[in-house]
Amino acid sequence: MNDPRKPSSAFGVVVFIVVVVVLVIGTVLFNAIRGKREHDEAFPPQTSGEAVSAAPASAPAK
Secondary structure, eight states, X not given: OOOOOOOOHHHHHHHHHHHHHHHXXXXXXXXXXXXXXXXXXXXXXXXXXXXXXXXXXXOOOO
């Protein structure tokens, strides 16, 4: 008769590795986004008006 196939243990290992890789990628992205947010709060980006006003007044116009 037809014996039922035993599930392959290799499939479980592959699923485990894929889940671990996805978790690692997610953790790296989360930390990068959080780090960028913290950096932007500590050092806010200059607006274009501040950048223009920081130019020396004696600079020749082009």
